[in-house]
Every structure is written in C-alpha cells, then in structure tokens.
Amino acid sequence: xxxxxxxxxxxxxxxxxxxxxxxxxxxxxxxxxxxxxxxxxxxxxxxxxxxxxxxxxxxxxxxxxxxxxxxxxxxxxxxxxxxxxxxxxxxxxxxxxxxxxxxxxxxxxxxxxxxxxxxxxxxxxxxxxxxxxxxxxxxxxxxxxxxxx
Amino acid sequence: xxxxxxxxxxxxxxxxxxxxxxxxxxxxxxxxxxxxxxxxxxxxxxxxxxxxxxxxxxxxxxxxxxxxxxxxxxxxxxxxxxxxxxxxxxxxxxxxxxxxxxx
Numbered sequence: 001x002x003x004x005x006x007x008x009x010x011x012x013x014x015x016x017x018x019x020x021x022x023x024x025x026x027x028x029x030x031x032x033x034x035x036x037x038x039x040x041x042x043x044x045x046x047x048x049x050x051x052x053x054x055x056x057x058x059x060x061x062x063x064x065x066x067x068x069x070x071x072x073x074x075x076x077x078x079x080x081x082x083x084x085x086x087x088x089x090x091x092x093x094x095x096x097x098x099x100x101x102x103x104x105x106x107x108x109x110x111x112x113x114x115x116x117x118x119x120x121x122x123x124x125x126x127x128x129x130x131x132x133x134x135x136x137x138x139x140x141x142x143x144x145x146x147x148x149x
Numbered sequence: 150x151x152x153x154x155x156x157x158x159x160x161x162x163x164x165x166x167x168x169x170x171x172x173x174x175x176x177x178x179x180x181x182x183x184x185x186x187x188x189x190x191x192x193x194x195x196x197x198x199x200x201x202x203x204x205x206x207x208x209x210x211x212x213x214x215x216x217x218x219x220x221x222x223x224x225x226x227x228x229x230x231x232x233x234x235x236x237x238x239x240x241x242x243x244x245x246x247x248x249x250x251x252x
Contacts, residue, residue: 094177095212100210101208102206107224108164
C-alpha cells in the first residue's frame with residue numbers, strides 16, 4: 001500500500017494559501033484612532049499618513065466670529081479631482097481632529113456640519129485626493145468657549 | 150435607543166441634497182457637571198448614509214462635533230420612491246437608523 005505523499009503535500013500547500021488569502025481584505029478603511037486621540041497637528045498628520053500641502057481648490061466657509069464656540073458651522077467643498085476624504089481639524093481643541101468624511105464615487109465632495117471650537121484658533125480643512133493630502137485653513141474668533149460652561 | 154433624527158432630502162437636476170439633524174448629547178468626557186463630577190464621554194463615532202443599498206457617505210466623528218449634530222451633503226441620482234437612510238453608532242455601542250422615501 002502506498003501513501004499518496006505527493007498529493008497530500010499538494011493539499012497542504014493549497015490549504016496554507018487559502019488561509020492566507022483573507023489578509024488581502026484587511027486593507028479596507030479602518031477608523032484612524034491614533035489621529036482622533038492625537039493632541040497636535042503633526043501627530044494627526046502622522047496618523048492620517050502624510051503632511052498636507054496648501055491648496056486653493058478647497059472652499060472652506062466658517063464664521064469669522066463665532067458667538068458660541070459649541071456650535072460653529074463649517075462648510076467644506078473640494079474641487080480637487082479624485083477627492084475621497086475630507087477631514088476637519090480645530091487647532092486648539094484638546095483633540096484637534098473633529099471629523100473625517102469618506103466620499104464614494106457619485107457623491108459631491110462637499111459637506112456641511114457643525115463643530116465645537118474651544119477657543120479662538122485656526123480651523124483646518126484637509127482633503128485627500130489620489131493618496132495625497134491638501135489643506136486650507138481659516139481663523140475663527142470665539143467669544144464663548146465650546147467646552148461646557 | 151435615542152430620539153429619531155430629522156432627515157430632509159430634495160432632488161434637483163439629478164442631484165439629491167440631504168440634510169440630517171441627529172439627536173445626541175455628544176459628550177466629550179471633559180465636561181464636569183454642577184457637582185464637579187466628570188460627565189462620561191458619549192458621542193457619535195460613525196455615520197453612514199445610504200441611497201437604497203449604496204453607501205453615499207461614510208463619516209468617522211470625534212467628540213468635537215456639536216451637540217445634536219447637523220450634516221448636509223449631496224449625491225448624484227435619486228428618484229421618487231428611492232430610500233435614503235442614515236445610521237449612526239456612538240461610543241457606547243448604541244446605534245440608530247432612520248430612513249426616508251424621496252418625494
């Protein structure tokens with residue numbers, strides 16, 4: 001009686017290959033926890049993967065003077081082709097990263113929301129297009145802080 | 150289960166504009182109540198908007214988004230009878246989905 005050693009080895013190899021295959025699926029989007037916990041802009045850029053360069057193709061609207069820092073409307077529109085992500089940063093907040101938006105194909109790369117701003121500082125709009133980050137910033141004066149009170 | 154959100158959507162020239170107002174305290178975890186005890190963090194972490202079954206916007210939020218968050222965005226397409234749904238999940242694992250039918 002012969003043990004089919006060769007076919008057994010082949011089976012083993014195939015099994016190992018099948019077990020490794022799902023690893024490819026892990027490359028999908030995950031929440032950038034490190035960026036949300038970061039306390040400085042540089043740490044956030046590291047967490048998001050890349051320092052942004054200034055761009056005039058991003059329209060960023062926010063009030064110059066916000067009476068109530070707890071509710072500051074922001075409106076961001078990116079005209080950069082291939083935009084797939086927009087992030088909002090508030091420089092002087094305890095954790096500057098406020099929100100990240102992902103845009104699938106077919107969605108306008110524009111978003112409007114409201115954020116909390118702890119004190120007068122710069123707000124940054126970050127845009128990722130084709131794997132590169134771009135940014136634009138605006139100063140917002142806050143007469144009443146956004147954290148409790 | 151939190152209060153329902155208010156969603157409005159209008160389609161003009163093939164582009165649908167969605168406005169949503171969610172009902173959520175968005176506690177940062179840094180605020181103290183009148184007794185000086187820190188209020189635990191409780192904020193929306195993930196938001197997903199769908200047009201029928203297609204995801205049209207996916208967002209990751211931190212505690213710096215305002216209380217009772219407002220969100221406005223636009224996507225291409227949308228016809229009468231189509232469904233637009235928005236789902237959020239917060240830091241305590243609670244979640245809520247609300248859906249409207251385009252007019």
